Amino acid sequence: MTAIAPPLAEGELVTGTRLGQLLSDVWVLTKRSLARIRREPETLSEVTIQPVMFVLMFAYVFGGAIGIGGKGNYHEYLIGGMIGMGLAQTAPGTAVAVVSDMSTGLIDRFRSLPMSRAAVLMARSLADMLTQIIGTSVTAAVGLAIGWRIHGTALQAIEALALALLFGYAFTWAGICLGMVLRSPEAAQQTGFVIFLPLTFISSAFVPTQSMPGWLQPIAEWNPLSSLAAACRGLFGNPNPAASVDAWPAQHAVAAVICWSVGLIVVFAPLAIHLYRSKNR
Amino acid sequence: MTDTPAILAEGLIKNYGKIRALNGLDLAVAPGTVYGLLGPNGAGKTTAVRVLATLLWPDGGHARVMGHDVVTQAAAARRVIGLTGQYAALDEYLTGRSNLLMIGQLSRLTTRAAARRADELLDRFGLTDAAGRAVKTYSGGMRRRLDLAASLIAHPSVLFLDEPTTGLDPSARALMWDIVRQLVADGTTLLLTTQYLDEADQLAGRIAVIDGGKVIAEGAPAELKASVGGQRVVLELADPEDALVAAKALAPFATTEISPPGAQGSLEVPVAAADGLATQVLRALDAVGVSVNDIAVRTASLDDVFLTLTGHKAEEAEEEAK
Known part of the structure; x- marks a missing residue:
């Protein structure tokens, strides 16, 4: 009888640099998350059905009552905010996925393997980026159906989408951190709701900040979601009331999105990886 | 042959808040043998395995696996260990084969080597027919076998089996025992934790009885029985x-x-x-x-050993822990 698992022969092990190892591990684990989406497409409902519902509700239920100033079309105004909301709303889902992952024995197995420590969380952020791309595409498609149009150049549109992805990627790391510190998927769901719901509503995603009470306006103006919405509206050539708001993030929406996103990634990505390593304590 | 133990733990201490899970645990396991850690729930068996498998840092003492310190040389230690825990550590949504491929690649095997070894292990563990199905459709026994296959894919010198047969039916348990015996015949060092005295008696060449986070008796099953x-x-x-x-x-x-x-x-x-x-x-x-x-x-049975050493029966302790 031959051995159950024969000793490793020459050429069976990959030899490479640490970076090559990290990239290979991230790729293997990203494929794992994508395989899950392929097998259970309903896990995508958060980014496929939800945006359709929200866009239609705001466009046809609340839209008529919301003034955006001037003769701007609310449907055209709405989509920039909806893209941002869709991206921010994936963060609680990320947190839930991370908590669920961490509570299974699979993470213990990963931690006992000679693999990169950062790979598990990086793969999660990349897989979530794919779901965000799907969500953003759905939002844009519904937008086109209700009369939203891109009036700017193709380059500007690409710039807007790239900003949106950067923003979404940053929020994913916030969601990962949230998932690393909470103990149950229910807690992650609740906490995510409490953090991200006000974040989306106290912003210019659905209504111009000018319509809010004076004390609330600075909060809404400095909300990263307002900056993303304003940047998208500006670049798409959609109505953008923020252009007449006298606040730095409203006037420099693109720079504000980049600052916010890079800032969030710089804080939350190392923190998340630190929390992952600290599971040894 | 060398006298260096495959697994060596000296004075391991681990605290969870105010609870001391390990309280000066010492172990020495000779290469190519099966070593049983026997004790009730909460005795510190799983904590000991987690420290030795590089998943937890001890608060005191140190441990080596095949000469690699589990804290300061964790990366090297991880290349020689395999771990099968109490709960199948598998991705429910991947197929059996994809799980093995993934673990193989993350264990630094080339894609080709991982694929070849995955197919061999699936065949060996009677999982070839189920290889293309998602793991969530597997029975408990199939999961355990796949989980064990995953731990074996990169040929670990030291394998940790944390309660490998808890919850399995008798035939699935007998199959796991056969696999364990074959692995030892192949030269693998096994550290096995169990609450089942007959399992330790059947499989282990030496046994450490653990209670309160330390070893309270150690020896071959026959020696332990004679000692009480x-x-x-x-x-x-x-x-x-x-x-x-x-x-x-x-x-x-x-x-x-x-x-x-x-x-x-x-x-x-x-x-x-x-x-x-x-x-x-x-x-x-x-x-x-x-x-x-x-x-x-x-x-005298190992039950008697346990009762004499700890003052309570293994099963009673188990009930209390629940």
Whole structure:
């Protein structure tokens, strides 16, 4: 009888640099998350059905009552905010996925393997980026159906989408951190709701900040979601009331999105990886 | 051959808040042997395995696996270990084969080597037909086998099996035992934790009994059994009320204290093996007017070892822990 698992022969092990190892591990684990989406497409409902519902509700239920100033079309105004909301709303889902992952024995197995420590969380952020791309595409498609149009150049549109992805990627790391510190998927769901719901509503995603009470306006103006919405509206050539708001993030929406996103990634990505390593304590 | 232990733990301490899970645990496991960690839930078995498998940093003491320190040389240690925990560590949504491929690649195997080894292991563990199905459709026994296959894909020198048969039916358990024996024949060092005394007795060459986070007895199963008195006389009394009288009459035969009699009038006495033992016991009881319905003399089991060392039965401890 031959051995159950024969000793490793020459050429069976990959030899490479640490970076090559990290990239290979991230790729293997990203494929794992994508395989899950392929097998259970309903896990995508958060980014496929939800945006359709929200866009239609705001466009046809609340839209008529919301003034955006001037003769701007609310449907055209709405989509920039909806893209941002869709991206921010994936963060609680990320947190839930991370908590669920961490509570299974699979993470213990990963931690006992000679693999990169950062790979598990990086793969999660990349897989979530794919779901965000799907969500953003759905939002844009519904937008086109209700009369939203891109009036700017193709380059500007690409710039807007790239900003949106950067923003979404940053929020994913916030969601990962949230998932690393909470103990149950229910807690992650609740906490995510409490953090991200006000974040989306106290912003210019659905209504111009000018319509809010004076004390609330600075909060809404400095909300990263307002900056993303304003940047998208500006670049798409959609109505953008923020252009007449006298606040730095409203006037420099693109720079504000980049600052916010890079800032969030710089804080939350190392923190998340630190929390992952600290599971040894 | 070298005398360096495959697994060495010295004075391991691990605290969870105020609870001390490991309290100076020492272990030395010779290469190519099966070592059993035996103890009730909460004794520190799983914590010990988690420290040795580089998943937890000890608060005190140190440990080496194949000479690699599990804290300072964790990366090297991870190249030589395999871990199969109490709960199948698999991705439910991937197929059986994809799980093995993933673990193989993350263990630094080339894609080709991972694929070849995955197919061999699937075949070996009778999972070829299920290889293309998602793991969530697998039975408990199939999951355990796949989980074990995943731990084996990169040929670990040291394999940690944390309660590998808990919750399995007898035939699935027998299959796991066969695999364990084959692995040892291949030269793998196995550290096995279990609550099942018969499992430790069947598989392990040496056993450490753990209670309160440290080793309270260590040795080959036969040595441990001998250490608590070679034999047991089990009596069933005609009248349960006679139990105390009987215990007093048998005190001269007992090697250790006689545990309180059972409710049904049964009495168990640890004794040293001797010729004519049963006859002498019956004479002594007859002399004090105690009549006996049944008598049996048996060799001490690991259950007895456990009871004697920890003061409680393995199963009782298990119930309490729940």
